[in-house]
Amino acid sequence: MSSFSSLNIGTQALSAAQQALEVVGQNVANANTDGYSRQRVTQVARGGSTVPAIWSVSDTSVGGVDVTGIERIRDSFLEARAQQEHGTLANLTAMSGTYGDLESTFGEPSETGLQNQLSTFWGSWHDIANNPGDGSAASVVLEQASTMASSLNGFATQLAGQWQATRGDIDSTVSQINTMAAQVAQLNGAIRSATLSGQSPNDLADQRDAIVLSLAEATGASATPGANGVVNVTLGGRPLVSDDHSQQLQALGPTTYPSATGTVSIAWAGTGQPATVSSGTLAGQLTAVNATIPGTMTDLDAVAAQLASTVNAQQAAGYDGNGNPGSPMFTGTTAATIAVSLTDPSSVATSSAAPPAFDGANAAAMAAHATDAAGPDALFQQMMGRLGVQSQTIQQHTTTQQSVVGQVDDSRQSVSGVNIDEEMTNLIAYQHAYSAAAQYISVISSTLDTLMTMTR
């Protein structure tokens, strides 16, 4: 061991402390950066040469310090869990958005909604029954009927609009997913090259992991770490990103509503094979276009069909103002197509007695349909009840999932987040280490001085 090797130890200590201070600086600078994982300098004590040689023998226990790398502190299990939980939350959020829109479309319970229009409609038949032959009362009934028909038409249009908007969202989500998958693949490539050349591509890895989390939110994809720092992303068991290659997705199925047949689905662009999307925003959007919105439309169509058939059947049972059997009041059997076909107030079938009698019994019978057990009112109430329960369930799940995600994020933060107090403590520790190393060098320097002056 030479005297100068002691100086070398001091230099290494200085540079290690310097590097550690830099890392502290980096951590403090990124304390609030989203997705940043704190970094730590890994130091090892350097021994002497362990390979024995004839002329060169070194003291194996004294060799200074070596900085072997800058480690990114991250728990891959927690990350995987976070991806899963974030995916579920995104799925629930998308579904709860759909239900929120549906609820605001119908706007029940209110004093102006369809329920109220139905009540007013049935009530106006009583007014005819009280005053058969009064054209103004019959006109009111026709007005109420067309108000209801246009409300139903409006609901159908809004539902179709919501479907259309969600279908557009699916396309843009798919293109985002494709972009993100490509970015992850690109970053994987960069990280692999950097790792192979011995660098610490921590910031690239943070950047990539943030995108992987977004991918998980969008699709419910899961990520598994691969060799040389890369991450492979799989969707429904098939690779979405594999090393530095990524696969593209595409949305298949109808693009307009109501479509003749088929559901919207996601497939792999290369092979056309169906892709399984079970979670994430995309799954929520698929549920909306394939189940929630069409289901609500079916329910609404049933209300419209029941309204039309109830009113038309009762019309046919009576006689109108001209003494003829009543003709159908509504045409169309879906919410989108229902319309009032009568325009002449005298064509409202008021009387149940044949001419020359003209009573209001048929109108009274019509009014009584308001309380039919399977009438349009009951169907609409059941439909709104179902919608409310589903919406409430989704909202409750969302709230629960939000707290789960919060906990998982806290756990991740507790591993990867920057704690200022800790960094300050490290700062002081490395500052002292630096001072001590400097002091050590100056002591060695003075011993060398002593040696030099001694030999003079």
Added chain:
Amino acid sequence: MTVRVTSASLSRGVLANLQANLSRMQNTQNQMSSGHRITKMSDSPVDAVAAMRLRAQQASNDQVGRNIDNGLSLLGQADSTFTSMSSMLTRVRQLVVSGRNETNTADERSAMADEVDELKKGLVQLANTTYLGRPIFAGTQNVSTAFDPTTGQYLGNGQAVQRSVSADGSATVGVTVTGDTAFSTLFSDGANPGILDRISAALRDPSGPDALDTELTNLDAASQTMQEARSIVGARYNQLLGLQTSSQATADTLTTKLSDVQDVDLAKTAIDLQIQQTAYQAALGASAKIIQPSLLDFLR
């Protein structure tokens, strides 16, 4: 394991809790300002559907109330018509009784006959009383008058006009009596002349008013029939009044129920809001104290 607490997780937790506090306060404020506990279906699906049903019931109950009011005014009209007619029939009876008197000259009897004719016209006119354009004594027949103004023949049918007095249409109350039952043969007897015409003819009869004896009996019988019809009208009026009272009671019950289901308990909500405000302020204070200090504050 000691959980590392980082400034990011601290601020996330603080923000999430403050947000939760704020959103609870917003909910409570919404409830306070709208007065409703339910503003959308998912707030409480069961209560919301109940509210929809109750609103529908309220609407049909209101309508039943309107039907009853309508029936009451029809019956009221019938009753006042009967009152006028009955005083006119009394006058006819006086004329019959005095016309039967042998001391009257033919001229005097002829004058009496003229008055009976006029009274008959008046009675027919009253029997043709309309309510909103329809004769009230013609049953459900679609005619402009219940009795032919010239021949006195009944043009209506025997079906009383009904008003439905329950929401489901199961209960109805007849709100008119038909002309053929109320006025029997006063104005005509089928195609033959009625009692009044026969009285007028008997008064004019040169051979003397002997026939008036029979007609007096007939007239009394007809008056009796009319009084019976009038008592039916009165009974139905009372029935409807009873139904009106119960319909108003139902309306009150429905309003209370609806209010129970959808309206906020103001006192409770106000206290909730106060508690939430206090909690929010406490959370803000605590957050300010926790987030602020770090080791930096103590390093020289």
